[in-house]
Amino acid sequence: MKPNIGINDTHLAATSNLLNLLLADEFTLYAKTRNYHWNVTGPHFSDLHKFFEGQYEELDEIMDSVAERVRMLGHYAVGTLTDFAKMTRLTEGQDAGTDKKMIQNLLDDHETIIRELRNDVNEVNDKYKDAGTADFLTGIMESHEKMGWMLRAYIS
């Protein structure tokens, strides 16, 4: 059944598409963070191993809420690795090498997502008249800003 929530079908579809693109980015960053959790080495191993775990757990919760928001808008969430790989605007990259490079790679991805979200918030609010999703995306942007701060603190 279609949601009758005062947003037209075209706008619901456009917003859902933006959310699915974000979901693909979140999934890619989740996989990358998990990869680094497993493979980090060096004198800060124990600390970074735990730190990356905290971050991928937060990304896991974000992914779930983004997918469920797509369903609330009456569309289907992307859910296959093939689609995630096709849709993501992030690059997976090769072996990161040093722990510092891992942190820089993750920070770059969080900042990319933050910039995308900043545009999406305005587009969803102004163009698609969906204040709920704009508010939802603002909250996710703030979570990434916090994760970005923590990553930045390791290398500055």
Ligand SMILES: [Fe+2]
């Ligand atoms: Fe683990």
